[in-house]
Amino acid sequence: MKSEFSITVLPGDGIGHEVTPVCLELLDKVCKQVGGVSLNYSSFAAGAVHYKETGVSLPEEALQHAFDSDATLLACMGMPSIRYPDGREIAPQLELREKMDLFAGVRPVKTMPGLPLPLTSEKAQNLDFILIRESTEGLFASREKFKIEGEGADEAAYDTQKISRKGCERLFDFAFELGRQRRNEGYKGLVTCVDKANVLGSFYYMRQIFDEVAAKNPDVDNNHVYVDAAALQLVGRPWQFDVIVTENMFGDILSDLGAGLMGGMGMAPSADIGIEKAVFQPCHGTAPDIIGQGKANPTAMFLSAAMMLRWLGNKHDNSSAIEAARKIDTAVENAYATGTLLPYELGGTSGTEAISSLVFAELDKLA
Numbered sequence: 001m002k003s004e005f006s007i008t009v010l011p012g013d014g015i016g017h018e019v020t021p022v023c024l025e026l027l028d029k030v031c032k033q034v035g036g037v038s039l040n041y042s043s044f045a046a047g048a049v050h051y052k053e054t055g056v057s058l059p060e061e062a063l064q065h066a067f068d069s070d071a072t073l074l075a076c077m078g079m080p081s082i083r084y085p086d087g088r089e090i091a092p093q094l095e096l097r098e099k100m101d102l103f104a105g106v107r108p109v110k111t112m113p114g115l116p117l118p119l120t121s122e123k124a125q126n127l128d129f130i131l132i133r134e135s136t137e138g139l140f141a142s143r144e145k146f147k148i149e150g151e152g153a154d155e156a157a158y159d160t161q162k163i164s165r166k167g168c169e170r171l172f173d174f175a176f177e178l179g180r181q182r183r184n185e186g187y188k189g190l191v192t193c194v195d196k197a198n199v200l201g202s203f204y205y206m207r208q209i210f211d212e213v214a215a216k217n218p219d220v221d222n223n224h225v226y227v228d229a230a231a232l233q234l235v236g237r238p239w240q241f242d243v244i245v246t247e248n249m250f251g252d253i254l255s256d257l258g259a260g261l262m263g264g265m266g267m268a269p270s271a272d273i274g275i276e277k278a279v280f281q282p283c284h285g286t287a288p289d290i291i292g293q294g295k296a297n298p299t300a301m302f303l304s305a306a307m308m309l310r311w312l313g314n315k316h317d318n319s320s321a322i323e324a325a326r327k328i329d330t331a332v333e334n335a336y337a338t339g340t341l342l343p344y345e346l347g348g349t350s351g352t353e354a355i356s357s358l359v360f361a362e363l364d365k366l367a
């Protein structure tokens with residue numbers, strides 16, 4: 001059984017440099033407490049600022065290390081002021097997902113106790129569902145082929161969506177397997193395909209493949225919801241969902257909505273998972289409006305690190321890593337259950353220091 005894991009660490013840009021150090025501190029603490037699992041970190045500079053300084057956003061050495069290591073922990077990348085000549089922002093996290101073929105963007109929506117959430121009903125305060133965002137194709141896939149055609153009044157800009165059979169089949173296989181696993185754990189086990197198959201042929205194609213995969217998984221319930229209706233239902237009756245599976249950009253948008261249901265971007269973890277490799281990173285960006293102010297909530301990064309430990313533990317049959325993941329989840333939950341934390345995103349004054357200190361203290365209590 002493997003117990004030592006090499007981890008590629010990419011703090012990225014902006015608040016990535018604030019949430020990464022406390023996350024590594026938490027990981028060290030939990031690994032020491034549990035025993036039987038140790039992480040060796042190698043950190044690399046990558047992102048928008050690195051691009052500005054060197055002309056390279058994702059150094060070859062960092063990419064190679066991500067391929068060779070057991071897992072990658074990434075904070076966030078991008079700066080609105082740093083762009084490619086065609087106007088797109090520098091976003092090497094997208095390249096990482098594509099090059100490592102991390103097709104399943106797993107974005108849990110699980111509320112914490114003790115927070116004044118925007119939806120106040122009891123059901124909405126106890127959400128626990130998962131959004132899976134396809135992460136290697138969709139509307140983002142052809143961004144480098146963006147083109148402007150025509151002239152003057154006839155000028156028009158085009159981006160093209162890619163939905164492939166292979167991309168859909170592996171994504172939906174993953175979603176149904178997760179649905180089955182969740183059903184066995186006592187959840188609804190309902191897989192919902194979110195698309196726009198009423199308007200775009202590419203989404204109708206995607207829906208047909210979803211139905212094919214659904215037919216091969218008759219033990220797992222499924223349904224379809226158009227993306228506009230899904231946005232409404234996520235605000236109106238979010239507890240009805242269990243596993244949502246959708247295209248890259250729709251998932252990008254809806255996962256921020258999911259973060260809103262949890263109390264903000266600082267609460268929303270994620271994992272980009274492929275066949276062999278995975279990258280773990282919060283859903284949030286670099287938060288230029290709060291950089292250097294101590295306001296960054298590290299919770300999303302902590303929970304992403306827990307997802308990493310669970311994935312490593314399951315992959316390598318290491319129960320200590322799974323135990324460490326469970327301890328992080330419990331420490332975070334207990335910290336919020338005290339009712340003393342109110343992150344800036346919810347109008348409070350709990351920042352990086354207050355949140356991490358309380359989570360560390362709760363972790364110590366689990367020893």
Ligand SMILES: NC(=O)C1=CN([C@@H]2O[C@H](COP(=O)(O)OP(=O)(O)OC[C@H]3O[C@@H](n4cnc5c(N)ncnc54)[C@H](O)[C@@H]3O)[C@@H](O)[C@H]2O)C=CC1
Nearest residue numbers: 076077078079080265266283284285286287290295296297
């Ligand atoms: N996965 C990634 O690396 C992502 C990168 N980005 C990039 O980040 C930059 C900023 O993008 P935005 O649209 O402003 O999204 P953002 O997620 O950085 O910020 C949106 C809002 O949430 C707040 N926020 C985000 N994370 C927070 C945290 N941990 N604690 C407290 N508040 C937090 C910010 O202060 C801001 O008000 C852009 O360059 C964008 O492209 C955006 C989203 C994800």
Ligand SMILES: CC(C)CC(=O)C(=O)O
Nearest residue numbers: 078091093094252283284
């Ligand atoms: C560059 C962006 C697509 C990143 C993002 O918004 C995300 O990962 O959710």
Ligand SMILES: [Mg+2]
Nearest residue numbers: 252253256283
């Ligand atoms: Mg996003």
